Amino acid sequence: MSEARNKAIAAGTATAALNNLTTAQKNEALALMADALVANRDDIIAGNVIDIERGRAGGTSESLLDRLRLDDKRIEAIAQGLREVIALPDPVGETIAAFERPNGLRIEQLRVPIGVVGIIYEARPNVTVDAAGLCLKTGNAVVLRGGSAALESNKRIVAALRGSLRQSAVPEDALQLVEDASRASANEMLKLNGLLDVIIPRGGAALIRNVVENATVPVIETGAGICHTYVDATADYDMAEAIALNAKIQRPSVCNSMETLLIHADFAGKHLERLADSFRRASVELRADAAARARVSWAIEATDEDYATEYNDFILNVRVVGDLDEALAHIARFGTKHSECIVTEDQANADRFLQEVDAAAVYHNASTRFTDGFEFGFGAEIGISTQKLHARGPMGLPALTSTKYRIRGNGQTRG
Known part of the structure; x- marks a missing residue:
C-alpha cells in the first residue's frame, strides 16, 4: 500500500478522538506546537538551508527562494500565528440556527469538523504549520503533501509538531506528512475518496489546475493571483x-x-x-x-x-x-x-x-x-479561496467546518 493511502487511513483513525476533544484540549496542543517550533528552530533552519542550497543549485529564482526561506524571525512569526489561533473562538459546536417545527421537532444546525483534509502545496513551509494548526483547532485530521523544494524543512517541522502532540490529548496520527514528493503521490491523493473528505491546493496555476481538473475528491480551489x-x-x-x-x-x-x-x-x-x-x-x-x-x-x-x-x-x-x-x-x-x-x-x-x-x-x-489570514485577524489561513461555494477569500477556522442538523423529537412519524 502506498505512503499516501497509509497516511490518509492513519489520519482517518484519529478523527473520532478529535471529535470528542474540548476547545481547551485543542488549544493546549497548539500551544505545545508553537513552543516546539521555537525549541527546534536550529534543526528546522538547518533543514531549510539544505532546501535553499538545493534550490539555488537547481536554478530556482531568488524570489521563489524567498518563499522557501526560514530564519529565527520567520519561525517566531509562524509560532505566533499558532498562538493567535488559540485566542480565536472555536467554531466547532457553534449553533448556526435553532427552531421548532409545528409538529414539535426541535432542529439545530451546528458547525462540525469536515473530517480528513488533504493539503497539496509547494515551496511554502509556513503552510505546513498554518494548515496543521487550523485543521487541528477545528477538529480535522490533516494529510500534508508539500513540494520537493521544501521537503527537508517540512520533515523537520512535522517531526517537531508530532513530537509535541504526544504530550497532548490530540492524537499524533491526526497530523500526517506525505514525504514522497513525486507527482504520483499528489495524483494519488486526488483519488482517495472515502479517505480524504476534501483537498485544498496551494501553489501556482499549474498545480491548482491539475488538482481541479483531475480530483475526484471534493476540492476547495485556491486560485492563482493575477x-x-x-x-x-x-x-x-x-x-x-x-x-x-x-x-x-x-x-x-x-x-x-x-x-x-x-x-x-x-x-x-x-x-x-x-x-x-x-x-x-x-x-x-x-x-x-x-x-x-x-x-x-x-x-x-x-x-x-x-x-x-x-x-x-x-x-x-x-x-x-x-x-x-x-x-x-x-x-x-x-x-x-x-x-x-x-x-x-x-x-x-x-x-x-x-x-x-x-x-x-x-x-x-x-x-x-x-489579503492574508494573519492580516485579516484569522491568526493564519488555510489558503485564499477564489471560488464561490463554501468559502471565499482568506480561509480561517469557520471555512474548515461543515454543518449537520441535530433533531430532537418525542415519537413523531411522518404521515
Whole structure:
C-alpha cells in the first residue's frame, strides 16, 4: 500500500478522538506546537538551508527562494500565528440556527469538523504549520503533501509538531506528512475518496489546475493571483506610489502581490515617468503597452500572454486606460478573482469598483498585500479561496467546518 493511502487511513483513525476533544484540549496542543517550533528552530533552519542550497543549485529564482526561506524571525512569526489561533473562538459546536417545527421537532444546525483534509502545496513551509494548526483547532485530521523544494524543512517541522502532540490529548496520527514528493503521490491523493473528505491546493496555476481538473475528491480551489491595481485620474500621487510599490515589491513571490498596474491616461500624463523611475530604482522590470512605452522608453512591450501571467517576481505589467470601464474590462478578462485595488479620491468610482469587480478581495486605497489570514485577524489561513461555494477569500477556522442538523423529537412519524 502506498505512503499516501497509509497516511490518509492513519489520519482517518484519529478523527473520532478529535471529535470528542474540548476547545481547551485543542488549544493546549497548539500551544505545545508553537513552543516546539521555537525549541527546534536550529534543526528546522538547518533543514531549510539544505532546501535553499538545493534550490539555488537547481536554478530556482531568488524570489521563489524567498518563499522557501526560514530564519529565527520567520519561525517566531509562524509560532505566533499558532498562538493567535488559540485566542480565536472555536467554531466547532457553534449553533448556526435553532427552531421548532409545528409538529414539535426541535432542529439545530451546528458547525462540525469536515473530517480528513488533504493539503497539496509547494515551496511554502509556513503552510505546513498554518494548515496543521487550523485543521487541528477545528477538529480535522490533516494529510500534508508539500513540494520537493521544501521537503527537508517540512520533515523537520512535522517531526517537531508530532513530537509535541504526544504530550497532548490530540492524537499524533491526526497530523500526517506525505514525504514522497513525486507527482504520483499528489495524483494519488486526488483519488482517495472515502479517505480524504476534501483537498485544498496551494501553489501556482499549474498545480491548482491539475488538482481541479483531475480530483475526484471534493476540492476547495485556491486560485492563482493575477492581481491588479488601478490608479484612477483623481488618485493622490504619494498614496498611489506607496500602494503600487508595496503591492509589487514588498514580497513579489506571493499570490496577493500585484502583477499589472492600470493607470488612467490623465494620471499617466502627469506622473507615469516619475512612477516608473520609482519601480526602476526598486529593480522592477516593466512590460508596458504602447501608451505607457511612449513615456517610459526603457519598458519592453507587454503582450496578452504577459497580462495572463503570474510572475511571482520583480516584473510588472503597465497599461494606460482611458477610464474606469476600460480598467474593469481588463480586470474581468485577465484577473483570477483574487485581489483587486482601486486608488482614487472619487468616491463614486470607488463604490462602483468595489461593487462590480468579481474577486475574493476588493480594495479602495490599500495594497492587495493585505489579503492574508494573519492580516485579516484569522491568526493564519488555510489558503485564499477564489471560488464561490463554501468559502471565499482568506480561509480561517469557520471555512474548515461543515454543518449537520441535530433533531430532537418525542415519537413523531411522518404521515
